[in-house]
Amino acid sequence: MRTNDVILKTATQLIIFIIIIFSIYVFLAGHHNPGGGFIGGLMTAAAFVLLGLAFDIDTVKKTIPIDFKMITALGLLIAVLTGVGAFVFGANFLTHTFDYFMLPLLGETELATALLFDIGVYLVVIGVTLTIIFSIGEDQK
Amino acid sequence: MNENEIINTIVAILVLSGTFLSLVTTIGLFRLPDIYSRAHAASKSATLGVMLILLGALVYFYQDHGLDARLILGILFVFITSPVAGHLISRSAYYSGVQLWEHSVQDELKPVVEKKKKAAAEAE
Numbered sequence: 603m604r605t606n607d608v609i610l611k612t613a614t615q616l617i618i619f620i621i622i623i624f625s626i627y628v629f630l631a632g633h634h635n636p637g638g639g640f641i642g643g644l645m646t647a648a649a650f651v652l653l654g655l656a657f658d659i660d661t662v663k664k665t666i667p668i669d670f671k672m673i674t675a676l677g678l679l680i681a682v683l684t685g686v687g688a689f690v691f692g693a694n695f696l697t698h699t700f701d702y703f704m705l706p707l708l709g710e711t712e713l714a715t716a717l718l719f720d721i722g723v724y725l726v727v728i729g730v731t732l733t734i735i736f737s738i739g740e741d742q743k
Numbered sequence: 744m745n746e747n748e749i750i751n752t753i754v755a756i757l758v759l760s761g762t763f764l765s766l767v768t769t770i771g772l773f774r775l776p777d778i779y780s781r782a783h784a785a786s787k788s789a790t791l792g793v794m795l796i797l798l799g800a801l802v803y804f805y806q807d808h809g810l811d812a813r814l815i816l817g818i819l820f821v822f823i824t825s826p827v828a829g830h831l832i833s834r835s836a837y838y839s840g841v842q843l844w845e846h847s848v849q850d851e852l853k854p855v856v857e858k859k860k861k862a863a864a865e866a867e
Contacts, residue, residue, distance in 0.1 A: 605838065613827040620820055624813075 607656065614656035621649040629724055633712075639720035643727025650728075651735055659736055670733040677725030684718045750806060757799030764792030777844040778836045786829025793821050 622645075629642030654662045688697040700714035771784025801814040843850060 605834075609827060609830055613823060617820070617823060620816060620823075624816060627813075 610656050614652055618649050618653060621652070622646060625649065629720065630717075632720060633714060633716065639723030640727055643724040644731065646724075647728050647731035647735075650732060654736070654739065659739055662732075662736070670729045670736070672729075673725050674729030674733065677722045677727075677729060679722075680725065681719055681722030684715060684722065687715075747806075750802060754799045754803045757795050757802065761792045761795030761799060764788045764795065768792060777847075778841050779833050779843065782829050782833040782836075786826050790821060790825040793825075794818050797821070 625642045625645035628637035628645060629639060630637075632638030632642070650662050650666070653665065684698075685696040688695060691697075696719075698715045698719070700712055700716070702710055703713050705711045765788075768784055768789040771788065772781055775781045775784055797814055797818045801811060801818070804811055804814070837852060838856075
């Protein structure tokens with residue numbers, strides 16, 4: 603018997619935006635406050651898992667039409683490149699730096715190269731979590 | 744009474760009523776007879792209790808740090824999700840055949856579910 607999931611589906615459509623926005627906030631706040639790439643990535647993955655629970659896995663695959671293993675690989679590549687990038691400036695591997703820039707809308711902002719490394723961590727966490735959960739959750743063909 | 748004391752009194756009232764509602768939730772979980780009335784106690788009073796405590800924290804930290812967007816987001820989030828969770832728990836309990844309390848007067852969902860089951864059986 604099919605049941606009608608309209609309450610769960612509508613609530614999910616609303617909540618997913620809150621979760622993703624909060625995960626991006628936590629990700630960006632990681633330099634000076636609790637947060638960072640790991641927990642931000644886990645929260646984004648949790649939003650997609652919620653989408654998979656309320657609808658089905660095919661909907662999530664349609665939402666992100668990329669192989670999750672590729673997201674993991676891309677994240678690792680970014681993390682390694684931020685380390686290798688230090689060689690260009692004659693510094694040691696994984697040397698990070700920061701400076702203050704005037705950005706439009708945001709004003710004076712501290713931009714650190716550690717953020718680029720964190721983007722790598724963020725993508726790896728999303729990719730690994732979603733790969734694990736969706737390969738367990740999928741039906742056997 | 745200066746401004747600080749007024750804020751502290753408001754915070755105390757909010758947090759104490761929030762903890763009182765959480766206590767009411769716990770007593771309800773122990774005392775009520777079946778899963779549906781327990782879900783009723785857990786989702787309603789616990790939601791309001793948590794929201795009041797978060798509101799108290801919002802007012803408390805407003806003095807030093809201004810409005811904290813995370814707390815506002817938390818209040819909104821609990822307000823949306825907690826009743827949905829209560830709904831899903833009692834609905835899955837009903838569909839997996841958990842009995843109502845023996846003194847229950849009426850069950851309006853029963854004819855609807857039976858009609859649906861009959862339609863599903865005929866379609867096969």
